[in-house]
Amino acid sequence: xxxxxxxxxxxxxxxxxxxxxxxxxxxxxxxxxxxxxxxxxxxxxxxxxxxxxxxxxxxxxxxxxxxxxxxxxxxxxxxxxxxxxxxxxxxxxxxxxxxxxxxxxxxxxxxxxxxxxxxxxxxxxxxxxxxxxxxxxxxxxxxxxxxxxxxxxxxxxxxxxxxxxxxxxxxxxxxxx
Numbered sequence: 244x245x246x247x248x249x250x251x252x253x254x255x256x257x258x259x260x261x262x263x264x265x266x267x268x269x270x271x272x273x274x275x276x277x278x279x280x281x282x283x284x285x286x287x288x289x290x291x292x293x294x295x296x297x298x299x300x301x302x303x304x305x306x307x308x309x310x311x312x313x314x315x316x317x318x319x320x321x322x323x324x325x326x327x328x329x330x331x332x333x334x335x336x337x338x339x340x341x342x343x344x345x346x347x348x349x350x351x352x353x354x355x356x357x358x359x360x361x362x363x364x365x366x367x368x369x370x371x372x373x374x375x376x377x378x379x380x381x382x383x384x385x386x387x388x389x390x391x392x393x394x395x396x397x398x399x400x401x402x403x404x405x406x407x408x409x410x411x412x413x414x415x416x417x418x419x420x
Contacts, residue, residue, distance in 0.1 A: 249274055249275045249276050250272040250273065250274050250275075250281045251272050251273075251275070251304075251305075252270040252271065252272045252283075252304040252306065253271060253272045253273070253306065253307050253404055254270070254271045254272075254306060254307055254308055254309070254310065254400050254403035254404045255268050255269060255270050255271065255297075255300060255301075255306055255308075255309050255310070255396075255400055255403070256268070256269045256271065256309070256310045256311070256342075256395070256396040256397060256398065256399030256400030256401070256402070256403060257297065257309050257310070257311045257317055257320060257396055257399070258311065258312070258315065258316075258317055258392040258393075258395040258396040258399065259291050259315070259316035259317045259319070259320065259392065260287070260316065260390050260392045261316060261383065261384055261390065261391070261392065262390070263290075263291055263316055264289075264290065265287035265288060265289055265290065265392075266287060266288045266290070266291055266293045266317075266320075266392075267284065267287045267362075267392040267393045267395075267396040268284070268285065268287075268288065268297070268300065268396060269282050269283065269284045269359075269363075269393070269396040269397040269399070269400040270282070270283045270284075270285075270300075270304065270306075270400065271283075271397075271400035271401055271403065271404045272404070273404070273407045274356075278354075278407065278408070279353075279354050279355060279356055279407075280349050280354055280355045280356070280401060280404065280407045281355075281356045281357075281358070282355065282356070282357040282358070282359075282397045282400055282401060283357075283358055283359045284357070284358075284359035284360045284362075284363045284393050284396065284397055285359055285360060286360060287360075287362075287392075287393075291316075291319055291320070293320070294320065294323040294324060294327060297309065297320075297324060297329070298327050298329065301329060307330060307403075308329070308330030308331065308332055308403060309324060309329055309330070309331050309332070309403070310331075310332045310333075310334060310342075310399040310400060310402055310403035311331065311332075311333065311334065311399060312333070312334045312338075312339055312395070312399065313333045313334075314335075314336075315383065315395075321333065332402075332403050334399060334402060336375055336376040337376045338402060339375060339376070339398075339399075340375045340376040340377070340378035340379065341378075341402055342398040342399050342401060342402035343372075343378070343379060343381055343398050344378060344379070345398070345401050345402055346397065346398040346401045346402075349401065349407075354407065355401070357397055360393055362390060362393045363393040363394060363397060365389050365390075366389055366390065366391050366392075366393050366394035367394055368389075370382070370391065370394060381394055381395060381398065383395060
């Protein structure tokens, strides 16, 4: 994944596709110039045995951590990432709903730029909301052939980032490890 102008990639969201044929990763950071949140989704990794590739991304970009939903197909990545010493933030139902809300709020406030793989655009166009934890979240398994994993990875990356005004000061000690 390429660096976008003045954006330092800080976090990553990870989502295994429902088919388990690939794993999607979204990098997230904040532009030093515009203070907008940037999300970049690259080509998916083949399969689900991607711990080595995720560790390489961690090292390449100096990431602060990965976010994933342990109640999703991504659950099989939790222990291997922890075993490699990676910081992993696990989204419970409230976290998944919050990730969706943050992504939408930043988008509507013109504080978010998402780019990269065309499957992200397809997922955004086909996304259907579901009720979760008293709020809304993206339905991971909607009717139709569109894979939601790129969008879910993007939302989780924004959730992992937290407040974009504090992005450089993220402290890992408050995350579930």
